[in-house]
Amino acid sequence: MTDYNARPWLPRYDAGQPHDLVPEFPDALSMFAATAARVPDADAVRYLGGRITYRELDELTDAFAAGLLEGGFTAGDRVALYLQNVPQFVIGLVGAWKAGGIAVSVNPMNRERELELLLRDSGATVLVCLQSLYRDVAAAVLPGTDVRTVLTTSELEYATEPDERLLGGTERIELPDTVDLAGLLERFRGQRPPAVSFTADDIAFLTYTSGTTGPPKGAMNTHGNVVFNSQAYRHWCELDGDAVVLGVAPLFHITGLIGHITVSLLLGAPLVLFHRFEPSAAIDVIRAERPTFTIGSITVFIALMNAPNAEKEALTSLTRIWSGGAPIPPSTVKAFSQTFGQYVHNIYGLTETTSPSHGVPRGAEAPVDEASGALSVGVPIYNTVVRIVGEDGQDLPAGEVGEIVTTGPQVVPGYWNKPEETAKAIPGGALHTGDVGYMDEQGWFYIVDRKKDQINAGGYKVWPREVEDVLYEHEAVREAAVVGVPDEYRGETVKAFVSLRPGRSVDEAELIAFCRARMAAYKYPRQVEFLDEIPKTVTGKLLRRELRGR
Known part of the structure; x- marks a missing residue:
């Protein structure tokens, strides 16, 4: 194993990994198009026995875009995706881009008040949602929003081997006031929408992060942000053409969007989805699909350890595991390794950094802060400058605790229609994270507290x-x-x-x-x-x- 414990990033660059990571594509749509042309017959999505190839995904997203455009959708319009981890999320995301639009990811756990806030703020004109979410939540709030078209779908769609643990009790619902997504895709199958050209500065999607006061803020993740961090995942996690991505993080979350969807679209790798996380079902999916890479909250890995079918050989294919979004107790990493024989690498980022800004390199083990017992979140990834600053805004030396301020190609340009919030949080392109931590003498970063009350x-x-x-x-x-x-x-x-x-x-x-x-x-x-x-x-x-x- 390579020794990363002294200046941990240098051996990676010396080994030929890119230090100055140059984006290969101007935008995420052209990234997908290149992959679909390169590996058309490879699986793009695997879902409860069902398969969608890249050729089929290309056709389905063409049909989605053509259907939107016939309904009056125009460039820059927003498509809200109110879905669980189902193939329709990927179809809606790429299809929105093909129509020249912006995707808006919505937490499927949101209730009426929360959904209405996001729809109103984003100005979404199209909503794609599960039938049950429309019936139970969305129908009540849509009259007060800009939504003109509602596309509903079932989690049973594309599943050829439904699992009772995941879909038990699910039934298709007739909703006469909405457009059936499957019907729209069938109607427009074979049609190709006009070609769309994005720049790196165009917005790919809005991901919402709540503020301490006032309404939620929509981070404007650009196509340049998306392409850069998709490539960062590929290199940092050492993913190749044989990768199979396990989708345990919610797709609406920035981790799922980049660490699952767009890295798969870049690699031409299958993305394994199973509606929602249930530990025993997840282990069975892993046994069947043999994924090689995943990233998720540490609670996912705790749940896997405590599943009734948690056997050491169950996760042998998962040789690349990262965890972010929540603090990781060192004892949990040790216990997971003892249970499954795999090491969980830490990673750190925010919605505003389009997923990672720091990570533990593959093959390295994160050091532990002796004073607090905190596990290091890693070192800055490619092309990323991270400073620790004091209350006066001045840089602090190694070992001193202050606010983490991040600059890099993955940092969003701002918040949707909120210039004052943007100027406050991202002055001059430098993201003031609100997280408090320090860097040690070897360059490892630690989060020790939160500046805010989140x-x-x-x-x-x-x-x-x-x-x-x-x-x-x-x-x-x-x-x-x-x-x-x-x-x-x-x-x-x-x-x-x-x-x-x-x-x-x-x-x-x-x-x-x-x-x-x-x-x-x-x-x-x-x-x-x-x-x-x-x-x-x-x-x-x-x-x-x-x-x-x-």
């Missing part, structure tokens, strides 16, 4: 203010404060501290159920503690640190 629940980001706003909707709640507290499985979970109005009453279970009905599943509080008074400063600011200490 909660990281199993890789999903939760802002306290959003949860507090929902709590305040309950008639019995007088004051509410939300913090993240340690959790063995999720790393961190949501806890609410609540004081009640005089003469009103509500118990913990009722308040949790109230939030659960109004928020995505990862956001609602798992714990509620009732206090007579929420601790605050003399100016009325919530003392979150004191609450965490409880």
Whole structure:
């Protein structure tokens, strides 16, 4: 094994890996077109027994684009994808590009309030969603948005071997007020839309990251951002033409978009999807499809270790595993290696860095910070400059703790229609991450705290203010404060501290159920503690640190 522990990035470059990574394609659509021409008969997507080749994916995305254009879609319009990990997500993404549009990824766990915010902010005119999500969520909010066309689809589509653990109870639903996606694709199959030309600066998709106050912000991930980090994954993780990508991260998330979809489109590799993650089913899929690479939250790998069919030989094909999105306990990495014989490499990035800005090189083992016990998130990837800055904005020396500021080809130019937020967070193209950490003498980076109050629940980001706003909707709640507290499985979970109005009453279970009905599943509080008074400063600011200490 190569020794990366002294200046860990140098051996990779000396071995011929690119230091100055030059984009091979001007945009993600031309990247896909080159792959479809090169390996037309290779599998592009594998889904519960079903197969879609690159030739077929090219035809399906042509049909999708042709259908949109006939319906009045124009260049720059947005297509919202409100889907689980199904082939239709890939079809909608590439098809949106072929129509000259921008894809908007939407968390399928979002409820009415959250979905409406994203649709309104993005101005999406087309919504592609699962039939059940339209029936249960989307139908109620669409009248107040710009959406003109709704394409609905079933998770049963393309699955030739449905798994009860993943699709049990799923039925096709007749929705007369929507356009059936399968019918649209059949109708326009064989048609080719007019050629589209993008530049590296054009927006490929909007991925939403919540702010501490106000509405969510749509990060404008450009085609240049996408192509660069797709190539970065290929080189950093040492992926070749024999790669098979396992889709365990949500496709709406920047990790799934780049670390699953676009790296597969670059490589000409099969992307293995199975609707949603269930550990025992995932292990069976791995046994059957023999994937070689994946990236996901550490909670995925914890769940795999605890699955009833977790046997050492089950994951032998997965020789390249990375994990990001949530802190990784060193003990978990060790336990995973003991269970399956594979090492989980750490990786770090944000929505605004279009997935990775740092990573542990393949073959290296991340060092552990002796003081905090934190596992290093790696070193900066290609062409990426990362600074640690103090409160005065000046660079700090190795070992000093400060804010992580990142500059590189993967950093987005800004937030959709939010110039003030852009100027604040990305002045001059330098992303002020809000994460606090340090770099050691060897160049390894560590995250030691969060500058903001964001909660990281199993890789999903939760802002306290959003949860507090929902709590305040309950008639019995007088004051509410939300913090993240340690959790063995999720790393961190949501806890609410609540004081009640005089003469009103509500118990913990009722308040949790109230939030659960109004928020995505990862956001609602798992714990509620009732206090007579929420601790605050003399100016009325919530003392979150004191609450965490409880």
